Amino acid sequence: MITAGIDMGSATIKAVILKDGKVLAQNIIDTGREKEKLAKEALDGALKKAKLSLSDVEHIGVTGVGYKIIPFADKQVTVVGADAKGALYLFPSVRTVIDIGAEEGRAIKCTPDGRIVDFAINEKCAAGAGSFTESMSRAIELSVQEFAKVSLESTQSIPLNAQCAVFAESEVVGLIHAKTSKADIARAVHDGISARISAMARTVGLGKDVLLIGGMARNVGLVASLNKDLELEVMIPKEPEFIGAIGAALSAAE
Amino acid sequence: MLANYGYKDGSGEYFITIDTEKCNGCGACIEPCPEHCFQIGSDENDPLRDEPVAAVVPGQRQKLKYLCMPCKPAGRAVNKLPCEEACTPGAISHSWYHVLQR
Amino acid sequence: MTTGTEKRKEKKVEYWKWPESRSTTPGIDWTKASIITCGIDVGSVSSQAVIMTDGKLFAYSSRRTGYNSPESARNALNWALEGTGMKPEDIHYTVGTGYGRVNVPFAQRAITEIACHARGANYLYGPSVRTILDVGGQDCKVIRCDERGKVETFLMNDKCAAGTGRGMEIIADLLSVPVQDIGRLSFEVDEEPPPVSSTCTIFAKAEATGLLESGWPLNRVLAAYCRAMAHRIGELILRAGVAKDFAMTGGMAKNEGVVKRLAKELNIDILPPSFDTQIAGAVGAALFAKVLAEKEQKK
Numbered sequence: 001m002i003t004a005g006i007d008m009g010s011a012t013i014k015a016v017i018l019k020d021g022k023v024l025a026q027n028i029i030d031t032g033r034e035k036e037k038l039a040k041e042a043l044d045g046a047l048k049k050a051k052l053s054l055s056d057v058e059h060i061g062v063t064g065v066g067y068k069i070i071p072f073a074d075k076q077v078t079v080v081g082a083d084a085k086g087a088l089y090l091f092p093s094v095r096t097v098i099d100i101g102a103e104e105g106r107a108i109k110c111t112p113d114g115r116i117v118d119f120a121i122n123e124k125c126a127a128g129a130g131s132f133t134e135s136m137s138r139a140i141e142l143s144v145q146e147f148a149k150v151s152l153e154s155t156q157s158i159p160l161n162a163q164c165a166v167f168a169e170s171e172v173v174g175l176i177h178a179k180t181s182k183a184d185i186a187r188a189v190h191d192g193i194s195a196r197i198s199a200m201a202r203t204v205g206l207g208k209d210v211l212l213i214g215g216m217a218r219n220v221g222l223v224a225s226l227n228k229d230l231e232l233e234v235m236i237p238k239e240p241e242f243i244g245a246i247g248a249a250l251s252a253a254e
Numbered sequence: 255m256l257a258n259y260g261y262k263d264g265s266g267e268y269f270i271t272i273d274t275e276k277c278n279g280c281g282a283c284i285e286p287c288p289e290h291c292f293q294i295g296s297d298e299n300d301p302l303r304d305e306p307v308a309a310v311v312p313g314q315r316q317k318l319k320y321l322c323m324p325c326k327p328a329g330r331a332v333n334k335l336p337c338e339e340a341c342t343p344g345a346i347s348h349s350w351y352h353v354l355q356r
Numbered sequence: 357m358t359t360g361t362e363k364r365k366e367k368k369v370e371y372w373k374w375p376e377s378r379s380t381t382p383g384i385d386w387t388k389a390s391i392i393t394c395g396i397d398v399g400s401v402s403s404q405a406v407i408m409t410d411g412k413l414f415a416y417s418s419r420r421t422g423y424n425s426p427e428s429a430r431n432a433l434n435w436a437l438e439g440t441g442m443k444p445e446d447i448h449y450t451v452g453t454g455y456g457r458v459n460v461p462f463a464q465r466a467i468t469e470i471a472c473h474a475r476g477a478n479y480l481y482g483p484s485v486r487t488i489l490d491v492g493g494q495d496c497k498v499i500r501c502d503e504r505g506k507v508e509t510f511l512m513n514d515k516c517a518a519g520t521g522r523g524m525e526i527i528a529d530l531l532s533v534p535v536q537d538i539g540r541l542s543f544e545v546d547e548e549p550p551p552v553s554s555t556c557t558i559f560a561k562a563e564a565t566g567l568l569e570s571g572w573p574l575n576r577v578l579a580a581y582c583r584a585m586a587h588r589i590g591e592l593i594l595r596a597g598v599a600k601d602f603a604m605t606g607g608m609a610k611n612e613g614v615v616k617r618l619a620k621e622l623n624i625d626i627l628p629p630s631f632d633t634q635i636a637g638a639v640g641a642a643l644f645a646k647v648l649a650e651k652e653q654k655k
């Protein structure tokens with residue numbers, strides 16, 4: 001059976017095509033105003049890569065923040081549900097899933113059969129999500145990738161007191177004036193996000209295997225801060241953005 | 255006075271309210287709070303009051319959502335929070351509870 | 357009371373800052389006063405000094421806060437005293453308030469903005485005031501008080517930039533519109549647009565950029581932003597509860613784009629600001645200074 005999963009993220013839209021549970025193709029595009037059209041575009045891109053057409057797909061599952069408005073999908077899955085399903089499918093030993101996207105952070109605790117025990121969410125506040133690094137990297141004139149990497153070269157940890165991405169920016173400007181190195185500033189930012197994310201992860205409970213997914217899993221600086229805070233090494237899938245979409249496609253198959 | 259300590263940000267409202275009329279300054283709330291959220295001292299919002307009163311520690315006020323998370327798990331039932339329970343005059347209340355919403 | 361507002365010369369255009377001002381109440385001979393007190397409010401954006409003679413407003417100033425709080429406090433005081441002949445030594449008691457209140461070296465006591473704003477608004481607007489909304493550069497406070505200016509309920513939000521002056525500055529900077537023009541421009545629209553949907557300033561800024569790109573005229577974007585700001589502040593007020601009379605202090609009180617929309621949202625009249633609204637905290641501090649000085653004298 002061929003199913004598709006679409007994950008309507010706040011910054012990007014992901015689509016995957018599954019055949020009997022195996023990933024045939026995946027596609028990611030930037031989001032924009034016309035969600036429905038873009039969802040279709042993301043799906044068409046994935047279908048093209050899989051050399052299939054829409055009529056080959058039996059079921060379409062959709063998840064993400066704007067998931068309600070996609071009329072051509074026949075199954076809607078919550079983000080938490082899709083994350084857990086996708087994560088457990090690829091990594092059966094995982095009990096705690098952390099998902100950090102552009103605008104949200106989530107921590108989910110689940111049982112071996114995919115039942116969700118507890119979860120915590122931060123959404124709609126940039127301070128606990130990826131957008132925070134984006135605006136901070138702009139403040140110190142580095143690309144997001146450079147910002148992530150330079151964080152690893154930090155020699156000292158400085159606390160960032162502001163709990164708001166806007167106020168943190170003024171604080172960072174102060175640090176620049178005080179001649180703090182870019183590495184230490186980047187680390188301070190990643191430590192700040194990590195503190196909030198790990199508070200959520202600890203609240204839901206840390207299993208032996210913790211999986212980090214979402215676009216921010218590619219940020220090596222944040223990963224380093226998280227590992228330190230959680231005192232373990234998080235597992236990261238090769239393509240961490242697509243787990244939610246895979247979960248949605250799996251749900252559609254049921 | 256109803257002293258609301260905390261904040262509202264894009265994600266929601268997180269306030270701990272201390273009713274200074276009810277608070278007798280006993281300090282029973284300090285110990286049971288795992289995140290050290292409370293302190294006792296002179297009422298900084300009423301310079302003419304002489305009796306000590308409880309307040310949320312300034313450094314913690316901007317982090318309450320995360321600090322109180324372990325006391326408010328989604329999946330498990332919690333009757334009363336440690337701080338609320340410890341306060342015999344009933345001066346402490348929270349504006350938010352972690353509810354299971356899917 | 358006449359307010360001779362002098363605008364200081366700007367070197368560089370900074371779109372997001374309010375002009376500075378100072379004033380002296382004419383007809384008061386301070387040398388005859390039996391008690392002279394001072395209130396200093398060191399805020400994140402501006403600092404105010406208020407001088408009171410026997411509990412009456414004598415002079416005040418409002419200036420930018422510099423990087424250094426003690427210096428900002430001193431500068432505000434010196435400017436308030438300018439031309440009055442009064443010297444800092446003539447002041448009997450000084451109370452510091454505001455976010456930099458513990459950094460006022462010449463103050464005998466520091467008192468929170470909450471207490472000072474209630475007291476100050478009670479003086480400036482009269483005893484009928486029950487709700488005070490203060491939206492400053494980095495925070496938003498809602499205070500409910502009784503007829504003596506004593507606080508009954510308060511809440512303060514200084515964690516999040518949304519619904520604070522900072523949130524307004526960000527849009528002023530983004531659109532290169534002077535902050536004092538935002539209110540007027542935001543009403544120059546054919547019809548009121550829906551509010552910007554994101555609360556978070558970071559996301560709202562991105563949303564505003566998107567609206568501009570999609571062809572919205574600047575004024576319409578400002579209207580949508582002001583409306584969102586009013587809604588957001590309104591939500592906070594409702595948590596504390598709203599009662600008449602309703603007064604507004606702080607920099608945001610001068611932004612009619614937010615004030616008028618807020619009044620509509622809460623369905624309440626907001627008292628027109630008859631004084632420089634930014635001085636309410638410092639006025640309250642100077643009044644507390646009088647009470648505290650008298651208490652000390654009795655000892």
Ligand code: SF4
Pocket residue numbers: 286287288289290291321322323325335336337338
């Ligand atoms: S809920 Fe828990 S962490 Fe929060 S104040 Fe009460 S005791 Fe402290």
Ligand code: SF4
Pocket residue numbers: 124125126127163164165166167263264265515516517518555556557558559
């Ligand atoms: S303005 Fe700051 S605190 Fe408020 S929601 Fe945005 S990042 Fe969070």
